[in-house]
Amino acid sequence: MPNHGRTLAGNFFGFSYSFGQLVLSAMAYKIRDWRWLQFAVSAPFCIFFIYSWWLPESARWLILRDEPEKALNHLRKAAFVNGKHKEGEKLTAQILCSEMQKDILIIRASHSVFDLVRTPTMRRMSLSLIIVWFSSNFAYYGLSMDLKDFGLGVFVAQALFGGVEMIAKLIVMLVMTLVGRRVMQFASLIMAGVMVVSYSFTPQDKNLLCTALAVTGKAFLACAITCMYLYTGELYPTEIRQTGMGFSAMNARLGSAVASVLHLTGDFSFTILPMMFGITPIIAGFFSCCLLETKDSPLPDTINEVENR
Numbered sequence: 376m377p378n379h380g381r382t383l384a385g386n387f388f389g390f391s392y393s394f395g396q397l398v399l400s401a402m403a404y405k406i407r408d409w410r411w412l413q414f415a416v417s418a419p420f421c422i423f424f425i426y427s428w429w430l431p432e433s434a435r436w437l438i439l440r441d442e443p444e445k446a447l448n449h450l451r452k453a454a455f456v457n458g459k460h461k462e463g464e465k466l467t468a469q470i471l472c473s474e475m476q477k478d479i480l481i482i483r484a485s486h487s488v489f490d491l492v493r494t495p496t497m498r499r500m501s502l503s504l505i506i507v508w509f510s511s512n513f514a515y516y517g518l519s520m521d522l523k524d525f526g527l528g529v530f531v532a533q534a535l536f537g538g539v540e541m542i543a544k545l546i547v548m549l550v551m552t553l554v555g556r557r558v559m560q561f562a563s564l565i566m567a568g569v570m571v572v573s574y575s576f577t578p579q580d581k582n583l584l585c586t587a588l589a590v591t592g593k594a595f596l597a598c599a600i601t602c603m604y605l606y607t608g609e610l611y612p613t614e615i616r617q618t619g620m621g622f623s624a625m626n627a628r629l630g631s632a633v634a635s636v637l638h639l640t641g642d643f644s645f646t647i648l649p650m651m652f653g654i655t656p657i658i659a660g661f662f663s664c665c666l667l668e669t670k671d672s673p674l675p676d677t678i679n680e681v682e683n684r
Contacts, residue, residue, distance in 0.1 A: 378671055378672070378673065381605065381609070382548060382551050382552050382605065383548065385601075385604060385605030385608075386544060386547065386548040386551070386601060386605070388601070388604065389544045389547070389597070389598075389600070389601030389604070390541060390544055390545075392597075392601075393537050393538075393540040393541045393544060393597065394537070394541065396533060396534075396536065396537035396540070397534055397537040397538065397541075399416065399533070400533040400534040400537065401534070402415055402416065403533075431449040431452065431453075432445070432446075432449065434446035434447075434449050434450050434471070435475065437449070438471055438472060438475045439475070443468035443471050443472055444468055446468075446471055447466060447467070447468050447471060450463065450466055450471070451463040451464070451466065454466075486614055486615050486618065487618075488618055488622060490615050490618070490678060491615065491618065491619055491622060493678075494678060494681075494682050495682070496681055496682045496684070497678060497681060497682070499665055500610055500611075500665070500666060500667070500681070501619070501622075502662075502665075503662040503663060503665045503666055504603075504607055504610070504619075504623050504666070505622075505623070505626050506658070506659050506662045507560065507564070507599075507603055507659045507662060507663050508603060508607075508623045508624070508626045508627045508630065509626045509627065509629060509630040509655075509659075510564070510630065510655040510656050510658065510659035511564065511596060511599045511600050511603060511627070511630070511656065511659065512600065512627040512628070512630035512631045512634075513630035513631065513633055513634045513652070513655055514567065514568070514571060514596055514630075514634075514652045514653070514655055514656045515593065515596040515597065515600060515631075516630070516631040516634045516635070517634035517637065517638060517648070517651075517652040518571055518589070518592060518593055518596065518649070518652050519593065520634065520635070520638045535586075535590060536590055536593055536594075539590050539591075539593075539594045540593070540594050540597040540598075542594075543594035543595065543597060543598050544597065544598060544601055546598075547559060547563070547598040547601055547602060550562075551602060551605070551670070554670075555668050555669075555670040556602060556605070556606045556609070556666075556668060556669055556670055557606075557663065557664070557666055557667070557668045559598070559602050560599065560602050560603060560606055560660075560663040560666070561660050561661075561663045561664055562660075563595050563596075563598040563599040563602060563660075564595075564599050564656040564657065564659050564660030564663060565656070565657055565660040566591075566595045567592050567593075567595035567596045567598075567599060567653075567656045568653045568654060568655070568656035568657035568660065569653070569657070570588050570589075570591045570592030570595060570653070571588075571592040571596075571649060571652050571653030571656070572649075572650060572653035572654065572657075573588050573592075573653075574588040574589050574592055574649060574653070575648075575649030575650045575652075575653060592653070596656065599656065603623075606666070606669065607619065607620060607623050608620060609669035609672070609674060610666060610667065610669060610681075611675075611681075612674075612675040612676055612677050612678055612680060612681050613674065613675070613676040613677070614676065614677055614678065615678065634652070637651070667684060
């Protein structure tokens with residue numbers, strides 16, 4: 376994905392996540408039996424699974440597997456669809472292999488999860504990302520389980536949360552394009568923490584204020600999660616990007632699991648638990664300041680490139 380298209384493409388995933396919540400709310404309103412609801416939600420995956428067989432393989436992956444001719448055919452088809460027929464005809468298998476020599480050497484090098492913390496810059500970056508991913512998902516899912524319907528009805532409340540998230544993510548896309556990733560990551564985490572802490576101190580009988588704080592806080596957390604997916608992929612170098620993304624996602628799942636366990640104590644701590652969901656994003660926001668800005672920057676290929684920035 377070229378530099379000018381990364382922000383737009385990355386945010387589309389965030390929009391689809393929130394749109395899915397809206398669809399789920401509508402389906403749950405019509406299908407009240409949970410078994411049929413589960414079937415209705417899961418059945419479309421069969422269609423996407425069958426359709427996936429007709430999707431073209433990654434040209435980069437094919438070249439790394441010594442199948443440059445197949446990669447050449449896919450790239451020429453892509454060039455034809457994009458109106459670049461002449462450029463596609465100029466491509467040859469030899470040109471593709473020569474352009475991929477650097478990638479081939481990177482892939483063949485041996486790397487492990489310990490490379491995430493072996494060097495100073497990678498260590499600082501990985502520690503900050505661990506805290507950001509853990510805290511964002513910890514607060515997001517913890518707040519989601521703690522939210523009431525505020526007298527709106529659970530379906531209307533869920534639809535409201537999804538709709539506000541989509542509007543917030545549109546703003547995120549604009550801010551990330553104009554200002555940058557680090558500012559957006561910091562601001563979304565801090566604002567989410569402030570809103571959730573305020574929500575924890577608001578009397579539950581003030582439905583309107585509680586709704587505004589809860590919806591806004593959850594929207595900022597959704598913005599932080601959307602931003603960190605794109606941001607993390609741009610921070611980690613190619614040779615260890617997949618490992619870094621996987622390790623970060625593991626910490627995100629750990630955060631949601633811890634939130635589920637702590638939520639069992641909600642009956643004994645109505646204020647302390649929401650406060651925890653608000654304080655952790657604020658802490659993570661300050662750790663995000665340790666990350667490098669990646670707006671309009673080429674993606675790094677090696678750990679040395681990250682260390683030399």
